[in-house]
Amino acid sequence: MSHTESAKAPQAADLHFETRQGRRNFWSTIVSIWLGTTMEYVDFALYGLAAGLVFGDVFFPSQTPLVALLSSFATWAVGFLARPVGAIVLGRVGDRHGRKIVLVITVALMGLSTTAIGLIPSYSTIGVWAPLLLVFLRICQGFGAGAELSGGAVMLTESAPTKNRGLVASLIGVGSNSGTLLASALWLLVLLLPEEEVIAWGWRIPFLASILVAGVALFLRRTMHESPVFTSFQKERAQQPQDAHPKPTATGWRAFLLMVGLRIGENGPSYIAQGFLVGYVVNALAVDKSVPTTAVLVASVLGFAVIPATGWLTDRFGRRIVYRVLCILLVIYGVPAFLLLESRNPLVVGAVIVVGMCIGSLAIFGAQSAYGVELFGVEHRYTKMSVAKELGSILSGGTAPMVASALLAATGSWVPLAIYFVIMAGIGLVTTFFTPETRGRDLTLVDDAV
Structure with a gap:
């Protein structure tokens, strides 16, 4: 059977279902995957919003606004540097x-x-230990x-059943979207406080409240x-003699590199749209903080329809064509988006962020979920x-706000x-x-798709 042909015999998940x-x-x-992914994206959405809105004042108060913004996003990038280590160690497990x-x-x-x-105490309380502790916890977050x-x-x-694999896999994007929505909603509530109170203690509330999501997710997991x-x-494997175990004939490097390329096309634009643009319009364009925060909230609400719809489209028309169309839309979006932001008009700025997130942070993520899994053979799928x-992520999403x-x-x-x-x-x-x-590929195959 070819890699792109649906299996004629029922696959393992179909029989189980x-x-x-x-x-x-x-x-x-x-449900358990949804809540766990919600937890991850509560983390990154909280940090992305906090880095753009308050971390410069809390952890880097002696810097100019732009340098403080750069420092805040540099600590964000540190978390991404720890992620490949966690991927290797925990992926093998x-x-x-x-x-x-x-x-x-x-x-x-x-x-x-x-x-x-x-x-974490602020810089004014414990000095340089404050940003150092922030870096350490970012490393721990990144590892997990x-x-x-x-x-x-x-x-x-x-x-998932084979015919619905794209739709079901895309639901992990609903989890990430739930985390972004929850973080944005909490931040909107925090921003109702006077600015000095937000910087003094209000920013801590969303981070402390996240333990509730983590607790429920851990119980279900x-x-x-x-x-x-x-x-x-x-x-x-247990029923076969050791020397009879099938050996993968594909080296995995081609599939690996293709996954890296697909990820760059999704993750970089995603974190520009939902992370950097928040700090950019507030600190560089002097737009009110509530504008980008509200935009992220609106996009997150739309994501509950955009993500599964994209997953369904990959089941209907194929993974590759849907992903390609979304990348084309992002290429077209880039220059007009930044040009429109210069207007500083709240409605225009908000619309630009919403559109960018819907394409680059939501739809393309939903299209990537099953596609990435199907590229790899079962024996080393998790690690690769x-x-x-x-x-x-390191080459794009994690470093994109810092580079920008x-x-x-x-x-x-x-x-x-x-x-x-x-x-x-x-x-x-x-x-x-x-x-x-890769639509319909047998997931029990040892070989990669290429």
């Missing part, structure tokens, strides 16, 4: 011992780290997050079942996908920012011409 217990496990898995155990570890680590950020998002995508894709694909693979995604801040500080112009955005989206677009269609 035919039983009552299998359907019950399936829905339990969806997931490939050897199962997806579930890793997903329990990641949500616990991220929940504790996010809550602890809300307890390195295996969370990919692990959730693997678990959902391996548990501990009770969910292993994915039927991984269970089937384990049983098959996690590391490829996190490497792509540096470009702005060096040139004072929006033009390099737009060019940078278009280049990242263009990398994703070019990658789609080298990536095979």
Whole structure:
């Protein structure tokens, strides 16, 4: 059977879903993955908003506004540098011992780290130890997050019926969207306080409140079942002599590099749209703080329709064509977006951020979920996908706000920012011409799709 052809015989997840217990496990898995991914994106949305709005005053008060913004996003990038380490270490555990155990570890680590950020004293209280503690907790968050998002995508894709795999896998984007929505809503409430109180203590409230989401997610993760694909693979391997185990014939490097390219095209524009633009319009364009925060909230609400709709489209028309169209839209968006932001009109600024998030942070993320999982063979899927995604994040999403801040500080112009955005989206677009269609691929295959 070709890699792009649907399996004629029922696949492991299809057989599992035919039983009552299998359907019950399936829905339990969806809820537990949703809450765990919500936790991860509460973390990153909280930090992205806080970095743009208050962290410069709290942790880098002696710097100029633009340098403080750059410093805040530099600590954000540090968390992304730790993610590949977590992807390698925890990804190997997931490939050897199962997806579930890793997903329990990641949500616990991220929940504790996010809550602890809300307890860090300010620079005025403990001096340089404040930003150092912030960096340390970002590393802890990054280590856990390195295996969370990919692990959730693997678990959902391996548990979903074949014909609905794109839709089900996209639901991990609903989790990320829920986290962004929750963080934005909390921040809107915090911003009702006087500015001096926001900087003094109000910013801590969203970070401390995140422990509630983490607690529920951890409880559900501990009770969910292993994915039927991984269970089937384990049983098959256990029944074979050691020397009879099938060896993958694909090296994995091509699929790995393709995943990196797809990730750059999605993650870079995503974190520009939902992270950097918040600080940019507030600090560089002097737009009221409530405008970008409200825009992120509106986009997050729309995401509950945009994400599953995109996942459904990949089931209907294929992964590759949907992903390619979204990359084209991002390339077209780049220059007009920054040009329109210069108007400083609240409605225009808000609309630009909403559109950017809907395409680059929501739709394309929903299209990527099943696509990335299907590119890899079952034996090393968790590790390869996690590391490829996190490497792509370092080259794009994790560093994008910092690079964009540096470009702005060096040139004072929006033009390099737009060019940078278009280049990242263009990398994703070019990658789609080298990536095979994977819809319906048998997930128990040992070989990669290329």
